[in-house]
Amino acid sequence: MKNFDTSDCYTIQGKLALPYTYFAGRVGSKFTTTIRDKQKIMGVKCNTCNKVFVPPRQTCERCMEDIRDNWVELKNNGAVTNFTVVRYDDKHLPRKAPFILAMIRLDGADTPMTHILEGIDPEKVQEGLKVKAVFARQTTNTILDIDHFEPIE
Numbered sequence: 064m065k066n067f068d069t070s071d072c073y074t075i076q077g078k079l080a081l082p083y084t085y086f087a088g089r090v091g092s093k094f095t096t097t098i099r100d101k102q103k104i105m106g107v108k109c110n111t112c113n114k115v116f117v118p119p120r121q122t123c124e125r126c127m128e129d130i131r132d133n134w135v136e137l138k139n140n141g142a143v144t145n146f147t148v149v150r151y152d153d154k155h156l157p158r159k160a161p162f163i164l165a166m167i168r169l170d171g172a173d174t175p176m177t178h179i180l181e182g183i184d185p186e187k188v189q190e191g192l193k194v195k196a197v198f199a200r201q202t203t204n205t206i207l208d209i210d211h212f213e214p215i216e
């Protein structure tokens with residue numbers, strides 16, 4: 064193999080900001096607009112295996128059943144199943160670092176959703192911590208209409 068002279072080659076590091084429009088789909092749209100308009104978190108239930116999915120989805124991952132119309136309302140409470148601490152700033156992140164991103168399984172749900180956890184030091188978070196949703200005062204038409212979760216006292 065021939066050796067190439069790379070002494071006059073260089074690379075430039077860059078970063079792209081890419082505006083986009085994302086269609087949330089029928090199920091994702093109802094999930095988001097119900098949070099926005101009613102401050103309620105909805106999931107879907109599979110009538111074959113009884114699993115409740117939050118965030119909702121169109122099809123049960125186990126049974127492949129179409130579950131898009133099997134809506135169930137969940138409480139705004141849940142428990143942390145896992146978490147991480149984001150320790151770097153990026154203008155696309157929803158908070159200034161450090162902040163906690165937690166996986167939260169709502170009471171009555173079988174799958175966790177990821178969201179921001181506030182009101183507790185990162186060093187004090189543990190799996191099983193009971194938390195509740197705090198809804199945003201102003202809508203952004205996104206999942207951030209749940210502003211964050213916080214510990215239940």
Ligand SMILES: [Zn+2]
Pocket residue numbers: 109110111112113114123124125126127128
């Ligand atoms: Zn199922």
